[in-house]
Amino acid sequence: MFELPTGAEIQSIVAALKSGAGYFIPEIYLSVLFMALILVDLAVKGRKSVLLGWLTLAGLGVSMFFIHQQHAMPGGELFFGMYVLDEFAIFFKYFAVASGMLAVVVTMADRRFEIEVKGIGEYYALLVAMVIGMVMMAASEDLLMIFLSMELVGLSAYVLSGYFKRDPRSSEAALKYLIYGAVSSGLMIYGFSLIYGMTGETNILRISAELSAHGYDPLVMMLSSLLVLAGFGYKIGAVPFHFWSPDVYEGSPTPVTAYLSVASKAAGFALLIRFFYIAIPHGGSPYEDIAGMNWLLMLSVLSVASMIYGNVVAIWQKNVKRLLAYSSIAHAGYLLLGLLVMDQIGTQAILFYLLSYLLMNYGAFYVVVLIANRTGSENLDDYRGLGRKMPLAGAALTVFLISLVGLPPTVGFIGKLFIFSALLSKGSLFVGLALVGILTSVISLYYYMLIPLNMFLRESEEPGDRSLNPGMLANVLMSILMVLTIWFGLFFEPLSQFARYSSAMFGLTLY
């Protein structure tokens, strides 16, 4: 019979919530921002949308301050183990907010929003909702919280990817994203339910303790882990859970594409790392078959398949956004390489790689938006001769692409260096994987260079030498991103120290 809690119990619950709320300020603040944006949108209806953009940007900027304050707080569990505060979570909170801010910047630059849609108010509000979801994904320590936060991200993203209502590609993207998202969420929650059935727990720390204390049925464990992996794999866009990404990336508004490719992937990795490092019990060596299956082999297969598939299929793409979509599948593969090292250097490498990816991918998408503003096209053929008309944009895009390939002196090179260092620090165990990574990055050079090839080596078919200056502000922003990409490629110490500092996770016994 269901028993009502006594007064003392209610008191203690309220007390726990009160004490937890102090560690929950960024999330509360972002929720307030979300509501404020809707209200402001109602108030200024019909007037310039630029105001909302700046407001969102400033609002997100302020949240950085609240996140920064969390460094000083003692880490640990909040709200009865639903939520956790550790450096790892703080890293991803910064990451989600920073990529949200960049997405706002890209949105404000994108002219298509003026052409396609009348009001932009709820767009920014939804963007903030997505940021909240990602912030919470990184800090969830309970299966229920993981699911809730993933759905929060997903629901916002479905609407955002279909934001250009009159563009059939955008609607198609939204529908595809929704269907794939629903299916993978369903699979994942089924996996969660199996885990709950085995252990009677939803907190991943206690799941781990329960599994190692009482054992488990290998078949059920394998099934549930695979189902969970399907859910996470969908978020990071790794093969074979990638089918949604090319269409969604191509059809969505470009800022949304950029946000999905960077932040969504990062949040997916945050969950993946937390789940597999903490929830799955590790024996003496992380490389033993755990929970009845060879994790190493499975993650390797995912990673190798992603690297090969993403890089090879990208060769034939004619649309730049689609090309970057396939490359993003490949990058998920490189990131998985860092995951399967299963130690601190690997985690550090993943975090660094994500930071570099944030910089270079947003840079690339930003330039794509600027070019699309001027030419109205994202097709490779329409990039012909643009290097002469937009020299700075061309140079910047080349730097970002070189960084995506992983050539020095760019931050992307250091990201790859860390990934491969993590692999080779285990001696000869992972040399084969490193070879695949290296070879596929040579392939990636070919298709990435197709863009500068069209911009610089080919002449435009249209006559006219008029320059297409994207404007002062855009030039400055582009230059900043370009300089940062090179600067952190030469002086990457602060970034990598930050990544190392952030690799500390609550309840982690793996390293």
Next chain:
Amino acid sequence: MLSLIVFLPVIAGLVILAVPSSQKQIIRIVSLLAAVAQMVLAVMIWRAYDPSMAGITAAAGGSPEGSFQFIERLPWITLDLGSMGSMNIEYFLGVDGLSITMVILTALVSTIGVLSSWTIQKQVKGYFLLYNLLATAMMGCFVALDFFLFYVFWELMLLPMYFLIGMWGGPNREYAAIKFFLYTLFGSVFMLLVMIALYFSVLDPLTGNHTFSLVAMADQANYVKDSILGPDNTMWRYVAFIVLFVGFAIKVPMFPFHTWLPDAHVEAPTPISVILAGVLLKLGTYGMMRINFPLFPEVFQASLYVIGVLGAINIIYGAFCALAQKDLKKMVAYSSISHMGYVLLGLAAANSEGMTGALYQMFNHGTITAMLFLLVGVIYDRAHTRQIEKFGGLASYMPVYAGVVMIAWFASLGLPGLSGFISEAFVFVGAFSAEVTRPIAMVSVLGIVFGAAYLLWSLQRMFLGKRREDAAYDLEIGEDGHEHIHFHDWKGKLDLDGRELAMLVPLAVIVIFLGIYPMPIMGLMTTSINKLVQVLSPVAMATLN
């Protein structure tokens, strides 16, 4: 000093960035000033260089001081990696006998290249920006003593080169540029893995940390016992050696990795061909001498025969291909392949004579091939064709040009009295005196014969005899009754003009002078070469174990 010589072109590039792109002449002059300043610095380093210091490995006690010169060593990046200790990347420059030769060559060829770039009219600003970036990267490669730094410079060369070929090249430039890029990247990414593996295998004797220092890596005592490339891990050491060798061999380029070179040369504009053949190819063999061989001496000793045979194939195959070419520039490109084969053969001899010959051949090939490509450029500018069959009897119409061509051609085929002869002679002396390479050397001598064949044949067809019916120029009888020729849309001087002479005469002087008295260059390298031979010798390895 070394930092200055490396980064001067980049500084010039920054200045150029501020110049409006319509001011073509200023852009050119700024680049030229940087190149000349680089040249002056190279000469100053050369004068101050002490040839008695050996280099290659650290001096006794593990410090590079007292072994390398002009050392600049600053901590660049220090990362805490917890259980793996800390990652130390240094900004570490220095020269020894191997690098100083190449530094002089690079400064020389870069300067010539700027002069030769004067005729570039399209997008001058972008061109010189990339050119200066390339010059910095090349110079940086030769003076870097930290593997990480070396790798950064090494990869930094690719992008400017891609654009220089791809934007200012011939009709088929897209294909040539991406082929160059993919080939060389393919070689160098594997180098990245070896670099990381070496890092985890080597400890700096002074600090006890893992290090990227090439000086520390060159001493087998610094390798950790159980590491992936440690002394007992024979299999991975072989793999690493082969991977590095292929990476560098692609740059040389060595058969069968050479196919990018003729394409790149044919499409590249003249100055870029000069840079490519004059400096870039040397980076391959320099990398072998600096990194590949001293880091894995026992594997090197085991593969002498293979390297020698590959060298011989290069010599003979390159010469055969050159014989078959109708395009003059393609012929010169294949002759480069053939001549770089001598370098490989000299290295395979693994004795002082062979190694000296190899390094000296690298220098001489740089100067001679620069001349060859410049001369091809001269005739191409005038006739807009490079087909050998479109010329004939040029000697009587362009006597100065023909004279310079004679010097370059004969230097290339190794005529005594010109610099090419001395280096090839040293290579063969070395190869014959080493047991392993003796039979290979016997076969390789044939290469000289074929080399003479294609060079003399082209010389005869283009310069001797009379104008052909379908020649690329018209014959006129001048007012003085002499015959003149006239190229269709060539407004300039028929024979070599001042700028062309300014490029060619210094090179010709160097080629002749070093053919008679090689000591200014050879004297620099002797101590280092002896040290290298000693490091590579089986005796040194025996004492280690």
